[in-house]
Amino acid sequence: MSETFDVVVAGAGHNSLVAAAYVAKAGFRCVVLEARDRIGGDTATEELTLPGFRHDTCSTAHNLIQASPTLRANELGYTPIGFGPSLDALLEQHPDGARWARRQAQSGWEIIRGAFHDWHTRAFMLWMTFMTMQPPDRPGTGWLAYSIPYGRQAHSWTMPRGGSAALPNALARCIEAHGGVVLTNKPVARLLIEGGRCVGVETDDGAAYRARRAVLSTIHIKHLVEMAPSDAWGEEFIAGVDSWQAGVSMFVTHFATTEPPRFPVHNGAVTAVAAGMPGSPDRMLRVGNEFHRGIVALDDPVLLVVCATVADPSRAPAGRHTLKVIGFQPYELPEGPAHWDEIEASVSAANLAQLRRYAPNLSDAKILDARIESPLGLERLNRHNWHGSCHGGDMSPAQSGRLRPVPTWAQHRLPIPGLYQTGATTHPGGSVSAAPGRNAAMVLLADLGTNLADVIGDGR
Numbered sequence: 001m002s003e004t005f006d007v008v009v010a011g012a013g014h015n016s017l018v019a020a021a022y023v024a025k026a027g028f029r030c031v032v033l034e035a036r037d038r039i040g041g042d043t044a045t046e047e048l049t050l051p052g053f054r055h056d057t058c059s060t061a062h063n064l065i066q067a068s069p070t071l072r073a074n075e076l077g078y079t080p081i082g083f084g085p086s087l088d089a090l091l092e093q094h095p096d097g098a099r100w101a102r103r104q105a106q107s108g109w110e111i112i113r114g115a116f117h118d119w120h121t122r123a124f125m126l127w128m129t130f131m132t133m134q135p136p137d138r139p140g141t142g143w144l145a146y147s148i149p150y151g152r153q154a155h156s157w158t159m160p161r162g163g164s165a166a167l168p169n170a171l172a173r174c175i176e177a178h179g180g181v182v183l184t185n186k187p188v189a190r191l192l193i194e195g196g197r198c199v200g201v202e203t204d205d206g207a208a209y210r211a212r213r214a215v216l217s218t219i220h221i222k223h224l225v226e227m228a229p230s231d232a233w234g235e236e237f238i239a240g241v242d243s244w245q246a247g248v249s250m251f252v253t254h255f256a257t258t259e260p261p262r263f264p265v266h267n268g269a270v271t272a273v274a275a276g277m278p279g280s281p282d283r284m285l286r287v288g289n290e291f292h293r294g295i296v297a298l299d300d301p302v303l304l305v306v307c308a309t310v311a312d313p314s315r316a317p318a319g320r321h322t323l324k325v326i327g328f329q330p331y332e333l334p335e336g337p338a339h340w341d342e343i344e345a346s347v348s349a350a351n352l353a354q355l356r357r358y359a360p361n362l363s364d365a366k367i368l369d370a371r372i373e374s375p376l377g378l379e380r381l382n383r384h385n386w387h388g389s390c391h392g393g394d395m396s397p398a399q400s401g402r403l404r405p406v407p408t409w410a411q412h413r414l415p416i417p418g419l420y421q422t423g424a425t426t427h428p429g430g431s432v433s434a435a436p437g438r439n440a441a442m443v444l445l446a447d448l449g450t451n452l453a454d455v456i457g458d459g460r
Contacts, residue, residue: 002208005031005181007444010188010201011218013041013384015423017171017182018437019216019444024178026445026455031209032175033201035187038165039172041218041382041423042390043432045163045315049256049369054315055322056164057373057381058390060306061157061274062432078428078435080443082411087401106142108134109285115145119281126285127278127302128152132431133248133328133391135288140397157274162314167432188219191228191419198228198419211418213448216440218423220384220392221405234415240406244425245399248291249331249375249388253348255323256316256368260307261359269361273310277303277354291330296343298350301327305355320368327351331375331388340374348372384423391431392424401427412440413447420444 009020012034020030038044042058049055087104091097103111108129116122129136129144136144160166172182192200192208200210217224225233225241233241262269278284279300290297309321316322329347333339348370356362373381375388386393393399402410405425412420422440424430442452 001206002210003031004200004210004212005029006211006213007031007216008200008209008211008214009033009216009218011035011041011384011423012039012168012172012182012184013218013423014043014168014171014432015434015437015440016216016218017168017175018434019422019441020180021171021174021178022438022441022452022455023216023444024175024180026448026450027178028213028448030175030180032172032180032182033186033188033203033209034182034184035383037184039182039184040165040168041384043164043168044382045165048254048371049322052317053256053320053322053369054163055254055324055371056306056308058378058385059164059432060159060308060324062160062164062167078433078438080411080427080439083439083442103142103146105140107139108136108141108145111142111145112136122281123278123284124276125149126281127276130278130284130287130302130328131304132395132429133250133389134395135248135285135291137285137288138396140400159273159308159312161312163308164432188227191215191416193228193232193416196232197417201227214418214420214444216420216422216444217414218384218421220386220423221421221425222386223383224421228416232416237406237409237415240409244405245394245396246331246387246389247391247394247396248288248328249385250378250390251327251329251344251347251351251375252373252378253325253351254371254373255325256370257321257323257362258319258366258368259361260310260321260323261305261355262361263359271307271310273306273308275305275358277301277305277358287328291328294330294332294334296329296333296347298347301351301354303327303351303354305359323362325351325355329375331379337376337387340376344372344374344377347374389430390424391429392426393430395429400429404429412436412443 006028007030009016009032012032020032024030044057045054091101112125126136128148134141187204188201189204190202198215202208260271304326306324309316378385378388404427422436426436428435
């Protein structure tokens with residue numbers, strides 16, 4: 001079987017759906033092919049424990065997207081590399097540009113250490129700075145000490161009603177309303193290359209989906225390069241992909257419970273959608289080092305605890321709750337990643353014990369069921385979580401901006417003509433921001449002879 005569309009989109013994470021929605025709105029007929037049985041990638045919502053308990057498999061907070069023109073201006077900012085002035089150029093024009101240039105180059109810890117003296121405040125700010133999975137003592141993370149707290153103050157912990165999947169589902173409806181097609185259970189097996197150009201894809205079931213104009217991929221670059229001969233990519237691109245680093249990975253346990261965590265305070269107890277447990281500044285500053293050394297540290301684990309049903313009871317049966325306890329552990333272990341299958345239960349137990357230090361109401365009797373996803377389990381759940389990284393890969397200076405995903409290939413075009421890339425492995429990286437999707441659409445539409453401004457029109 002072979003079908004032909006204007007644009008073929010490989011993968012249905014939120015960024016590829018954002019890009020496809022813009023392209024479909026521009027009048028190009030799209031097909032979106034998703035490997036799993038549901039769309040959304042890391043913005044999926046599933047019954048991971050018991051029937052009726054709707055858990056977000058990865059993302060829950062949709063904070064960064066609140067500042068994106070995609071949502072703020074109702075286009076269904078950010079700009080692709082090379083479109084508009086660079087950040088350095090903008091800083092040169094700013095009255096305080098030199099000061100901010102230094103802050104951007106500093107580590108989050110340097111900023112926090114200079115601004116605060118109370119250890120509780122330092123621990124909290126380090127935990128906030130770490131929420132994009134970058135070690136806060138890494139040079140180049142200074143801006144996170146400002147941007148993440150600002151986002152939380154401006155937008156709180158913003159969530160879609162009913163679960164993270166509300167976003168991709170809405171995007172799919174937009175694509176279909178403009179003549180596009182969204183298909184699940186369609187894992188892409190290889191790229192179709194003719195005359196040196198990408199003209200479509202072939203899925204595992206042998207079906208071919210051909211593209212008149214372009215192919216847009218959100219497949220992780222570590223897997224994408226395996227879908228075409230190496231000589232089609234070129235030596236430099238292959239070398240860049242070979243050196244790709246995954247970055248800090250998460251360890252997640254999903255619980256179905258009879259009540260939320262209750263945190264004792266001086267006048268009773270409080271519940272919260274999201275709670276951070278950094279331990280201390282010293283504990284926060286160990287996370288990056290332990291990750292890079294493959295150390296599974298169970299003493300005073302750093303946690304992010306999310307109970308979305310505190311604000312959105314529709315995600316669970318009446319009077320019940322979904323609970324997500326997130327720790328941060330390495331994918332690579334001295335014994336190999338497969339060792340996670342042997343130790344995941346003990347790591348989950350240590351994380352739960354840490355939570356109970358602050359929320360002692362969560363006794364065993366309050367827990368109805370649990371599902372553990374180690375870094376290896378997260379990769380099994382979604383191949384895009386390469387080495388357990390839900391953010392596509394590390395956001396170090398070596399893998400950011402003009403160097404993401406590969407030097408000289410940061411404009412969403414790839415070495416194979418007709419093939420474009422979006423998703424968390426592209427600028428500006430992971431989290432639910434819609435920025436990589438919007439950027440890729442801007443580049444692709446320009447190459448197709450139109451522009452984003454014309455497509456947006458009156459925003460309808």
